[in-house]
Amino acid sequence: MSEGETAISIRNVDIVFAANPAPALKLLDEGRSREEILAATNAVLGAAGVSLEVKRGEICVLMGLSGSGKSTILRAINRLNEVSRGEILVADEGQMINVASCEAETLRRLRQRRVTMVFQQFALLPWRTVRENVGFGLELRGMTKPERDAVVDQKLAMVGLSKWADKFANELSGGMQQRVGLARAFATDADILLMDEPFSALDPLIRTKLQDELLSLQKELKKTIVFVSHDLDEALKLGNHIAIMEGGRVVQYGPPEDIILKPVNDYVREFVANVNPLNVLSAYNVMRDARDLEPAGEGWLWLDRRRTTRFRLGPDRKVVQAEAMGSAATWVATEDAGKPFPEGAHVAFWARQSTPLRHVMHAMQRDAGPVAVFDAEDHLVGAIGVRDVLGAVLRREQG
Amino acid sequence: MEEWLTAWKLPFGAWMKVVIDFIQDNFGTALDGITDVMKFIIEGTTWVFLLLPPLAMIALVAALVWWLHRKVSLTVGVTAALLLIANLGYWEALMETVSLVGYATLFSVVIGVPLGVAAGHRPWLYDTMRPVLDLMQTLPTFVYLIPTLVLFGLGVVPGIISTVIFAVPAPIRLTYLGITSVPKPLLEAGQAFGATKQQLLWKVELPSALPTIMTGINQCIMLSLSMVVIAAMVGAGGLGKPVVRALSSVNIPMGFEAGLSIVLLAIILDRVCKAPERKRGTP
Ligand SMILES: Nc1ncnc2c1ncn2[C@@H]1O[C@H](COP(=O)(O)OP(=O)(O)O)[C@@H](O)[C@H]1O
Numbered sequence: 013m014s015e016g017e018t019a020i021s022i023r024n025v026d027i028v029f030a031a032n033p034a035p036a037l038k039l040l041d042e043g044r045s046r047e048e049i050l051a052a053t054n055a056v057l058g059a060a061g062v063s064l065e066v067k068r069g070e071i072c073v074l075m076g077l078s079g080s081g082k083s084t085i086l087r088a089i090n091r092l093n094e095v096s097r098g099e100i101l102v103a104d105e106g107q108m109i110n111v112a113s114c115e116a117e118t119l120r121r122l123r124q125r126r127v128t129m130v131f132q133q134f135a136l137l138p139w140r141t142v143r144e145n146v147g148f149g150l151e152l153r154g155m156t157k158p159e160r161d162a163v164v165d166q167k168l169a170m171v172g173l174s175k176w177a178d179k180f181a182n183e184l185s186g187g188m189q190q191r192v193g194l195a196r197a198f199a200t201d202a203d204i205l206l207m208d209e210p211f212s213a214l215d216p217l218i219r220t221k222l223q224d225e226l227l228s229l230q231k232e233l234k235k236t237i238v239f240v241s242h243d244l245d246e247a248l249k250l251g252n253h254i255a256i257m258e259g260g261r262v263v264q265y266g267p268p269e270d271i272i273l274k275p276v277n278d279y280v281r282e283f284v285a286n287v288n289p290l291n292v293l294s295a296y297n298v299m300r301d302a303r304d305l306e307p308a309g310e311g312w313l314w315l316d317r318r319r320t321t322r323f324r325l326g327p328d329r330k331v332v333q334a335e336a337m338g339s340a341a342t343w344v345a346t347e348d349a350g351k352p353f354p355e356g357a358h359v360a361f362w363a364r365q366s367t368p369l370r371h372v373m374h375a376m377q378r379d380a381g382p383v384a385v386f387d388a389e390d391h392l393v394g395a396i397g398v399r400d401v402l403g404a405v406l407r408r409e410q411g
Numbered sequence: 412m413e414e415w416l417t418a419w420k421l422p423f424g425a426w427m428k429v430v431i432d433f434i435q436d437n438f439g440t441a442l443d444g445i446t447d448v449m450k451f452i453i454e455g456t457t458w459v460f461l462l463l464p465p466l467a468m469i470a471l472v473a474a475l476v477w478w479l480h481r482k483v484s485l486t487v488g489v490t491a492a493l494l495l496i497a498n499l500g501y502w503e504a505l506m507e508t509v510s511l512v513g514y515a516t517l518f519s520v521v522i523g524v525p526l527g528v529a530a531g532h533r534p535w536l537y538d539t540m541r542p543v544l545d546l547m548q549t550l551p552t553f554v555y556l557i558p559t560l561v562l563f564g565l566g567v568v569p570g571i572i573s574t575v576i577f578a579v580p581a582p583i584r585l586t587y588l589g590i591t592s593v594p595k596p597l598l599e600a601g602q603a604f605g606a607t608k609q610q611l612l613w614k615v616e617l618p619s620a621l622p623t624i625m626t627g628i629n630q631c632i633m634l635s636l637s638m639v640v641i642a643a644m645v646g647a648g649g650l651g652k653p654v655v656r657a658l659s660s661v662n663i664p665m666g667f668e669a670g671l672s673i674v675l676l677a678i679i680l681d682r683v684c685k686a687p688e689r690k691r692g693t694p
């Protein structure tokens with residue numbers, strides 16, 4: 013199974029909390045709102061018309077206000093919630109299995125081996141030790157204790173809790189308990205990880221730390237993660253894709269930059285207004301395309317509108333010469349912007365497409381000149397001027 | 412009283428008698444068999460308890476209490492109380508009562524815990540059971556003492572059956588309470604990791620409900636103990652017997668001493684059966 017393949021495919025899913033969802037679904041089809049459906053049928057509309065594709069190895073964050081249906085969708089993926097209508101397909105050994113309708117036996121196999129979960133309130137079994145908690149899933153699978161212990165010790169080392177293996181779960185701090193929750197989820201080697209606000213119950217410092225740990229573990233493990241959060245900063249930090257939910261519906265689904273730069277409605281804009289774009293945006297998101305740069309003759313291109321800096325490109329579109337403030341200049345990567353340069357030397361900075369906007373701004377701070385953007389093969393693909401940065405930070409689309 | 416009201420008496424009592432007669436006629440031999448087996452087991456256990464001299468038995472109990480609780484005060488208190496009962500001359504009666512209460516509790520738990528679990532999983536079952544449980548605890552004991560006497564004859568067996576009827580609601584109710592108050596996230600954790608219904612019961616629900624179930628068992632022991640005098644009236648031995656005898660002969664010293672022994676036993680059982688403080692989480 014390779015990356016890029018679909019791991020989870022949610023198709024037109026409606027979820028109604030009622031013994032008989034049919035009347036509520038009928039009203040939904042007639043275009044009634046959640047409130048109207050509740051008033052008429054006493055059924056709570058948890059999610060409506062949700063479709064999402066999650067690729068293998070990526071982190072998909074479900075984001076939205078409390079009650080917007082994030083948990084409802086997440087919990088449908090391992091069928092802790094029943095799906096009223098629609099399909100939830102999960103990749104399993106080359107097949108796509110519809111979790112919403114599969115046999116109990118198949119569902120149990122998926123839960124034991126394919127899809128695992130981390131809970132907001134940890135949900136550890138307090139009468140068990142840390143080791144017994146981590147081995148829980150394997151135990152349910154019928155694995156013997158010696159086999160289990162080998163796996164468990166490895167996972168405990170992974171989350172840095174080896175010393176605590178024989179403590180009872182509730183003797184640990186919240187942060188450590190959630191590490192146990194993570195180790196328990198990793199222990200089954202399931203490749204899909206469902207996380208329902210796993211860090212919300214923790215204080216901010218510990219939360220940040222666990223987010224970082226999750227990201228570094230993810231680099232190696234490459235799980236498919238569906239992560240619920242009500243915090244856009246967290247979503248932007250972790251997510252490869254973010255689904256913004258409102259009233260049981262997905263209102264916007266896309267990569268973090270899209271959410272920041274092109275919010276589709278006021279609900280999304282409201283969230284975006286409170287985040288720092290420097291944490292999300294990269295050089296690529298704010299640059300002007302090389303084709304829009306002003307030519308200066310003989311293969312030269314002005315990087316900025318004020319005409320302070322120009323680069324000359326060879327036939328392969330690689331830079332062969334640079335000039336700043338009318339004198340010859342050397343071109344320097346933004347990472348080296350902090351290093352000292354010879355007295356009186358002229359420099360022009362360049363960045364990769366993926367360089368964080370924050371680094372670009374550090375470089376600009378030295379001389380307020382524009383920054384060139386190179387792709388991985390050192391071709392010039394664009395340039396960033398002060399105005400581009402300001403536009404992105406103030407979230408105004410450039411004309 | 413207006414005569415017409417009582418002229419046509421509804422024959423409820425007679426109906427009940429028909430039922431009892433029917434049971435006796437058709438299942439009489441089976442009931443006799445059950446009676447004999449139970450009598451043999453209970454009296455055999457008492458006999459085994461009495462094989463050891465009282466002092467040896469007291470030492471054994473003291474060691475057990477120490478091993479369970481590691482508390483000097485409790486161990487000394489239990490030893491002193493047992494010595495006092497032996498001194499009053501009720502050692503044999505004490506052993507009879509312990510095996511009576513022990514078996515009554517055992518039967519109550521064996522019946523009550525599974526029923527409590529079943530009720531915890533099925534709200535309709537609990538709704539059906541609740542009035543019956545209320546009835547079992549409020550019905551004056553003497554009312555069902557008579558049919559049990561008829562069916563099982565005089566002796567320890569009707570005593571234990573009446574005791575079970577009176578005590579079994581406690582483990583049922585508390586097991587139900589324990590099972591229905593398992594935190595939902597724990598159940599969902601079990602489900603999310605692919606537990607079968609059986610695994611969920613044994614690995615999540617019962618461990619989580621265990622403290623509550625233990626409280627139910629403790630209550631069950633106390634309720635059983637409160638039945639010893641009544642059990643003695645239908646011929647079960649034990650500490651209830653001297654109380655009944657003292658009652659009929661207005662013997663104040665005997666009544667007081669036997670009563671004191673029962674109270675001491677109650678305190679011992681209550682303290683010893685409380686789950687020792689362990690390092691374990693409250694769910
Ligand atoms: N089991 C349930 N029964 C009835 N209503 C529910 C249930 N679970 C969730 N809901 C309702 O569905 C809506 C969406 O809930 P949820 O998905 O938990 O929101 P979120 O996780 O985004 O805060 C809420 O109005 C909630 O009250």
Ligand SMILES: [Mg+2]
Pocket residue numbers: 082083084208240
């Ligand atoms: Mg939620």
